[in-house]
Amino acid sequence: AQSVTQLGSHVSVSEGALVLLRCNYSSSVPPYLFWYVQYPNQGLQLLLKYTSAATLVKGINGFEAEFKKSETSFHLTKPSAHMSDAAEYFCAVGRGGNNRKLIWGLGTSLAVNP
């Protein structure tokens, strides 16, 4: 069975600092992995996704994530945080096959301090 663990429900960084949001997954089949972002009072939108092509995936707004099979991780990074990055971030794993439902992590709230 698949599962997703996001380490740290709250992360705080200074503006200009590295952003690192952690996601570990378990999956019995090759996973499809997603990061979504939710800005205050909005719906979720896709940041990036891994679908078994390149292991380093680049997304919108300067974010990227690296799929590491040996570590079962898909951590999200951004070299330099901006105030506008303050949001809730969700990692999700696809169940594979024809199952189009996702398993969601509990989310990480990112605060960016001036």
Next chain:
Amino acid sequence: NAGVTQTPKFQVLKTGQSMTLQCAQDMNHNSMYWYRQDPGMGLRLIYYSASEGTTDKGEVPNGYNVSRLNKREFSLRLESAAPSQTSVYFCASIWQGNTDTQYFGPGTRLTVL
């Protein structure tokens, strides 16, 4: 292209009242979803529709019913609202494949007193 739209945006109900949350997408997507979001609990799937005419239960279906009215519309009904159903409800859709991006609506904030 409006994407995924949801109505209403806000709603307050009394315990025992019923209501229907509406969702529509104009992207010709095949699959649609209803989630609820509660603090510290992430997103939980209520119901899912793989295609027009089919629906399937998710993790937390109790107290809810759904209708996939046509390809565009997927409604969520609370027959007898309870305070435990106070939440933010999101509708989402994907075109077809299991690697496709889910597109989300703006959400409905429901309070049950």
